[in-house]
Amino acid sequence: MKVTEHIKQANGKTLFSFEIIPPKKGNSIQELYNNIDPLMDFKPPFIDVTTSREEYVYIDRDGLLDRKITRMRPGTVGICAAIKHKYNVDTVPHVLCGGFTKEETEYLLVDCHYLGIENVMALRGDAMSHQKYFEPANGGHTYACELVKQIQNLNNGKYLHDVIEADDKADFCIGVAGYPEKHIEAPSLKSDLKRLKEKVDAGADYVVTQMFFDNRRYFKFVEVAQKEGIKVPIIPGIKPIAVKRHLQLLPQVFKIDLPEELISEVEKCKDNKAVRQVGIEWAIQQSKELLEFGAPVLHYYSMGKSDNIKAIASQLF
Numbered sequence: 001m002k003v004t005e006h007i008k009q010a011n012g013k014t015l016f017s018f019e020i021i022p023p024k025k026g027n028s029i030q031e032l033y034n035n036i037d038p039l040m041d042f043k044p045p046f047i048d049v050t051t052s053r054e055e056y057v058y059i060d061r062d063g064l065l066d067r068k069i070t071r072m073r074p075g076t077v078g079i080c081a082a083i084k085h086k087y088n089v090d091t092v093p094h095v096l097c098g099g100f101t102k103e104e105t106e107y108l109l110v111d112c113h114y115l116g117i118e119n120v121m122a123l124r125g126d127a128m129s130h131q132k133y134f135e136p137a138n139g140g141h142t143y144a145c146e147l148v149k150q151i152q153n154l155n156n157g158k159y160l161h162d163v164i165e166a167d168d169k170a171d172f173c174i175g176v177a178g179y180p181e182k183h184i185e186a187p188s189l190k191s192d193l194k195r196l197k198e199k200v201d202a203g204a205d206y207v208v209t210q211m212f213f214d215n216r217r218y219f220k221f222v223e224v225a226q227k228e229g230i231k232v233p234i235i236p237g238i239k240p241i242a243v244k245r246h247l248q249l250l251p252q253v254f255k256i257d258l259p260e261e262l263i264s265e266v267e268k269c270k271d272n273k274a275v276r277q278v279g280i281e282w283a284i285q286q287s288k289e290l291l292e293f294g295a296p297v298l299h300y301y302s303m304g305k306s307d308n309i310k311a312i313a314s315q316l317f
């Protein structure tokens, strides 16, 4: 079922969902199941599975160091199919512009359709670590909006090279990213929202936000997005702080601010067990307010470990 249908069916009740990161290659899927199992008690209607951009690795070839591009966490679509069938839950693979040609994207979408996956998150992806700015793959998309258009074309039975007549058309529900604190490359929040509106006008059905730690950012974002004419559901993304290092890492990686009060609570902690507890309590308070606000879904970033998400969800759902 589509994410938007789940929201409609919930009839105003806030849903619980979460995002997982595929384990690094070489690890077993059991590790993932062990993290998903405890969260299934809270009946998520859908689970997101991220896609990692390719990275450079250095390999020793006959004594010479060679640089090769590789994917460290393969298998997003396969993992989505496995989770969907094991738990009978909808899954949402993240589909990236970066590192993929349009043809590769089409193959991936065709696989999703065959596997009964009805939702996809359309994202641009970040620049690779050695790049200053994002560069598309040769023959790939530059912005997520173009990817949304490609998915919509497929929904209308239009393949890149019209060699077949589709008699079983795909009908993907499309999610896109939104940034309550604006995307780092956007000159202003207003111009970023205009870009978000372009994605919605191109066919995006819902928005999931970047993590934020001050709900006022989300409330304001929803208000101005609606004023810009963005009428689709805007799902807040919530990340519980788990280790002290997050104080530097999260702002650096996700370009977000942390409230002073949260910083000082974390700094007071003697160890990471205490930090984890502060993160849980902060996320519970955030979630309670978001529930009161009537957010359609509370979407948690699990980043591989689910014990803290379970502790939060058990207070709320």
Ligand code: FAD
Binding pocket: 049, 050, 051, 052, 053, 094, 096, 122, 123, 124, 125, 126, 127, 142, 143, 144, 145, 176, 177, 178, 183, 184, 185, 186, 191, 192, 195, 199, 208, 209, 210, 211, 237
């Ligand atoms: P876009 O919507 O293309 O926007 C990128 C920037 O370009 C913005 O600053 C925008 O304002 C600007 N822009 C858009 N269109 C134009 C235009 N026509 N002309 C000029 N400027 C324009 N990354 C991953 O690698 N894997 C994941 O699984 C993943 N999951 C994510 C899930 C969520 C919920 C979120 C919020 C982010 C996720 N990301 C993921 C990170 C995302 O890929 C990065 O934030 C990326 O830098 C931007 O992606 P986007 O889809 O928002 O890009």
